[in-house]
Amino acid sequence: MAYRPNRNKSKAGKPNNYRDRDAPSTRVGMLNQRRLGEFRYDVRELFVDNQMDPDLASTFLASVIAKASRLSIKDAKDYVREQQAAGTISKEVMDGLIYYLDRYTKYQSQQTGE
Secondary structure, eight states, X not given: OOOOOOTTGGGTTOOTTTTTTSOOEEEEEXXXXXXXXXXXXXXXXXXXXXXXOHHHHHHHHHHHHHHHHHTOHHHHHHHHHHHHHHTSSOHHHHHHHHHHHXXXXXXXXXXXXX
């Protein structure tokens, strides 16, 4: 009789639904913290090209970074759109910021509170 190794060893002791028993998680787009310097550089260039007031630009950029890194990219985009509707920034700045927010997005898993 020939030797036959146990082929079921890798599944030994694991239930069929072991991945499903953890808490559900969602993937949320957040600002990539490793590329924060590049993001700041690109956005500052955008502000200079559109002749935005430097004092307003620095506080506005800080608000966008805070929302994008702590809440989500979606919330940061909504904030940018609100500021454009209020007349704080121009449409060109809004379009550029939304492009850069998409470009520097990192999707992270976050567990829901269930």
